[in-house]
Amino acid sequence: xxxxxxxxxxxxxxxxxxxxxxxxxxxxxxxxxxxxxxxxxxxxxxxxxxxxxxxxxxxxxxxxxxxxxxxxxxxxxxxxxxxxxxxxxxxxxxxxxxxxxxxxxxxxxxxxxxxxxxxxxxxxxxxxxxxxxxxxxxxxxxxxxxxxxxxxxxxxxxxxxxxxxxxxxxxxxxxxxxxxxxxxxxxxxxxxxxxxxxxxxxxxxxxxxxxxxxxxxxxxxxxxxxxxxxxxxxxxxxxxxxxxxx
Amino acid sequence: xxxxxxxxxxxxxxxxxxxxxxxxxxxxxxxxxxxxxxxxxxxxxxxxxxxxxxxxxxxxxxxxxxxxxxxxxxxxxxxxxxxxxxxxxxxxxxxxxxxxxxxxxxxxxxxxxxxxxxxxxxxxxxxxxxxxxxxxxxxxxxxxxxxxxxxxxxxxxxxxxxxxxxxxxxxxxxxxxxxxxxxxxxxxxxxxxxxxxxxxxxxxxxxxxxxxxxxxxxxxxxxxxxxxxxxxxxxxxxxxxxxxxxxxxxxxxxxxxxxxxxxxxxxxxxxxxxxxxxxxxxxxxxxxxxxxxxxxxxxxxxxxxxxxxxxxxxxxxxxxxxxxxxxxxxxxxxxxxxxxxxxxxxxxxxxxxxxxxxxxxxxxxxxxxxxxxxxxxxxxxxxxxxxx
Numbered sequence: 001x002x003x004x005x006x007x008x009x010x011x012x013x014x015x016x017x018x019x020x021x022x023x024x025x026x027x028x029x030x031x032x033x034x035x036x037x038x039x040x041x042x043x044x045x046x047x048x049x050x051x052x053x054x055x056x057x058x059x060x061x062x063x064x065x066x067x068x069x070x071x072x073x074x075x076x077x078x079x080x081x082x083x084x085x086x087x088x089x090x091x092x093x094x095x096x097x098x099x100x101x102x103x104x105x106x107x108x109x110x111x112x113x114x115x116x117x118x119x120x121x122x123x124x125x126x127x128x129x130x131x132x133x134x135x136x137x138x139x140x141x142x143x144x145x146x147x148x149x150x151x152x153x154x155x156x157x158x159x160x161x162x163x164x165x166x167x168x169x170x171x172x173x174x175x176x177x178x179x180x181x182x183x184x185x186x187x188x189x190x191x192x193x194x195x196x197x198x199x200x201x202x203x204x205x206x207x208x209x210x211x212x213x214x215x216x217x218x219x220x221x222x223x224x225x226x227x228x229x230x231x232x233x234x235x236x237x238x239x240x241x242x243x244x245x246x
Numbered sequence: 247x248x249x250x251x252x253x254x255x256x257x258x259x260x261x262x263x264x265x266x267x268x269x270x271x272x273x274x275x276x277x278x279x280x281x282x283x284x285x286x287x288x289x290x291x292x293x294x295x296x297x298x299x300x301x302x303x304x305x306x307x308x309x310x311x312x313x314x315x316x317x318x319x320x321x322x323x324x325x326x327x328x329x330x331x332x333x334x335x336x337x338x339x340x341x342x343x344x345x346x347x348x349x350x351x352x353x354x355x356x357x358x359x360x361x362x363x364x365x366x367x368x369x370x371x372x373x374x375x376x377x378x379x380x381x382x383x384x385x386x387x388x389x390x391x392x393x394x395x396x397x398x399x400x401x402x403x404x405x406x407x408x409x410x411x412x413x414x415x416x417x418x419x420x421x422x423x424x425x426x427x428x429x430x431x432x433x434x435x436x437x438x439x440x441x442x443x444x445x446x447x448x449x450x451x452x453x454x455x456x457x458x459x460x461x462x463x464x465x466x467x468x469x470x471x472x473x474x475x476x477x478x479x480x481x482x483x484x485x486x487x488x489x490x491x492x493x494x495x496x497x498x499x500x501x502x503x504x505x506x507x508x509x510x511x512x513x514x515x516x517x518x519x520x521x522x523x524x525x526x527x528x529x530x531x532x533x534x535x536x537x538x539x540x541x542x543x544x545x546x547x548x549x550x551x552x553x554x555x556x557x558x559x560x561x562x563x564x565x566x567x568x569x570x571x572x573x574x575x576x577x578x579x580x581x582x583x584x585x586x587x588x589x590x591x592x593x594x595x596x597x598x599x600x601x602x603x604x605x606x607x608x609x610x611x612x613x614x615x616x617x618x619x620x621x622x623x624x625x626x627x628x629x630x631x632x633x634x
Contacts, residue, residue: 051505074504074509075501075504075505076504076505076507076508076509076510077507079504079505079506079507080507084505085505087501087502091499091501091502092499092502093491093494093495093498093499093502094498095494095498096491096494096495100491103488103491104488104491104492104495104506105506110506110507110508110509111509111512112489112509112512112513112516115487115488115489115492116484116487116489118487118488118489119487120488160506164506164507
């Protein structure tokens with residue numbers, strides 16, 4: 001397995017606070033990875049750097065076979081390169097239907113002129129229906145996204161990411177605020193997605209991480225504290241001290 | 247087209263209303279009908295129709311894309327200036343050529359041009375054409391400028407603003423600054439557009455001197471109605487498809503759209519520039535009916551009124567913008583035209599010329615509080631109650 005994303009020696013400082021400190025991280029394709037760590041460990045900042053929202057002070061972020069640097073690309077360019085991001089709070093277009101949300105996300109030309117003259121083909125509609133089936137929202141295609149339940153919105157957002165056909169999926173706390181059956185469905189979705197692509201899940205909830213059954217990276221104070229199977233990292237004394245012990 | 251009609255039922259309704267409206271006004275006009283409606287009223291209705299076009303543009307940029315531009319009336323007035331330049335030059339040329347034709351020696355083209363320049367620019371102490379009037383003798387060129395000048399200004403302004411990710415109230419303030427700066431600049435006498443005198447006599451259409459104003463006003467009404475119909479179909483078409491979904495997505499959650507890979511700045515620029523051009527065209531139809539344009543027309547308050555119309559009408563629904571512009575601007579004409587009866591309270595007399603803005607402000611607050619979807623929202627309620 002060769003690496004799809006390679007982050008090396010990255011640091012970023014906000015007003016004197018080192019949010020990320022000489023962080024190095026690699027992920028291959030396909031792979032499912034969980035990133036855990038206490039509050040302020042730099043999990044979200046890490047995602048911000050990879051997706052182009054935050055520029056690091058130093059370090060490299062390389063992408064794909066040709067090791068293109070993601071630094072200096074805009075958020076939209078990075079997204080088009082194949083990195084999808086799910087926010088912590090579900091962000092879907094509440095005022096539009098589930099079908100419209102998915103249609104907007106489908107991997108197509110993104111320029112204003114192409115989009116102006118775009119009319120969906122039967123294949124596009126079929127793809128939207130497949131995606132809706134995958135995330136369990138087939139019955140809600142014509143529902144306004146705003147009236148979906150919290151869990152359904154999270155799935156819709158995951159569906160929108162899948163519609164983008166990304167090679168790397170960054171998912172921020174997908175299980176927050178979900179009931180147990182909803183969590184199980186989310187676990188299935190992520191595991192299924194990780195069969196063909198790289199998926200990084202940032203999560204607080206240890207039970208959820210255990211169900212994902214994958215390699216775990218522990219972040220602490222902006223750098224990697226430990227990496228390995230969940231059992232391996234949870235038996236690490238440092239990890240117990242900074243995170244689990246509390 | 248048929249699909250659009252089916253998807254957005256307001257389109258066929260609006261087109262039908264417009265045709266009925268224009269036919270109705272024509273039949274009652276002085277120029278082509280019974281004369282029940284005065285020529286000045288027909289002109290007011292034609293001008294109101296043009297205001298509805300710019301309100302439609304405002305709704306696209308604010309109601310759909312979420313960019314609260316408080317500068318779109320600057321683009322409207324620029325469109326008016328561009329057509330006004332041709333109207334004034336061609337008209338003055340005709341008048342002067344006619345008067346010089348009596349002279350013993352026929353005038354040379356140079357003499358004719360100089361005489362026209364003195365006639366137009368004498369009022370600001372000039373006697374030759376400023377550079378920006380280079381194409382003013384050509385109708386085609388000035389019609390192109392109606393599109394190009396507002397379009398390019400919006401393109402450059404929008405590119406600078408959106409590229410720096412200026413959003414929300416900061417962007418609104420920038421657009422206000424733009425329209426104020428433009429207005430102050432044009433108020434100066436030496437800028438080439440006759441300073442605070444503006445351009446006048448625009449109601450006299452060169453080559454149509456024999457057509458009385460009573461008939462001309464009907465022609466312009468039809469032209470304005472046709473332009474509004476086109477603008478409505480265009481706006482509905484743009485917003486019906488995926489472009490509309492992306493645009494509304496930008497309004498509701500800009501970051502989400504960006505992380506889906508859409509170049510958000512490009513979309514904003516597209517909508518901002520496109521609606522500036524719509525505003526320019528509306529202005530080019532409005533000012534020949536108004537007859538006069540001066541820099542006051544692009545004062546910041548004009549663009550704020552525009553936002554008020556759209557808010558009262560209901561943003562994010564195209565008919566809302568049209569209804570808001572028509573209702574509020576007609577009411578405004580009535581109240582400020584001195585025809586509304588003053589109210590004598592004994593100790594104080596409410597004169598509507600002064601108190602209309604208070605009433606408008608009150609209306610704005612009430613609509614925001616109790617009908618956030620505006621007058622258009624009431625239509626939605628009615629449409630939902632009516633069985634299909």
